Amino acid sequence: WPDSRETWDFVLSLSRDISDEYWKRKYAFRPSSKEDFLFAFDKYCQVGRFSAILDMITYDESVVTASQCMQVLRGLIGEINEDPRKLQHVQYGVVHMIQALQQREDIEVAELAAIEYQYLPLLEFQAEPLSLNRLLGTSPQLFVGVICDAFSPASGEKGEITEERRSRARLAYQVLRSIKTVPGFSTGTEDAAHLRNWISEVRALAKEADRAVIADQQIGQILA
Secondary structure (H helix, E strand, O other): OOOOHHHHHHHHHHOHHHHHHHHHHOOOOOOOOHHHHHHHHHHHHHOOOHHHHHHHHOOOHHHOOHHHHHHHHHHHHHHHHHOOOHHHHHHHHHHHHHHHHHOOOOOOHHHHHHHHHHOHHHHOOOOOOHHHHHHHOOOHHHHHHHHHHHOOOOOOOOOOOOHHHHHHHHHHHHHHHHOOOOOOOOOOOOOHHHHHHHHHHHHHHHHHOOOHHHHHHHHHHHHO
């Protein structure tokens, strides 16, 4: 059966169940026309097979919009949770797509930062979560929030240590380790005033949260 619109229409004419099963199982080739590509994109989304869209794109994210890339990355999280074995197959495609999105201007920094946070274990050794780091470098509140997730207060009640809290702490610690850019000093930018203000606000918020010492240590790590 050729991978063509004629086959797709025939399969759909049999029944919706057969059509869904077909799109869950078929090999993911890139269609020759833009119209067929978008048709296949929608079909894979309908059956929750976002990993197949990565195969169809084959490291060329220019064929889809930024919002479609985000749709794929969000959907893929659920697909991986259902079948963790797929992670090994898609990890390089995911990293490549995130790096491509980091170069695009038609996407909100906060949206991409949220995706980078979800895929941080993949990015840790292969790429830098640029949007997440940029957001941390502009929001002292977010930075101190991550510190609070990663580290217990210096004194007082630490609360119950649940598995969810442990997972959040591990991820927050990875976020802090991933920072490779000094706030105010990205490529082509040297804003010492921003850095001073950011440090002052972080230290004030950290003191209120009883994390003053660990916050100073994390600031020192970033400056180092």
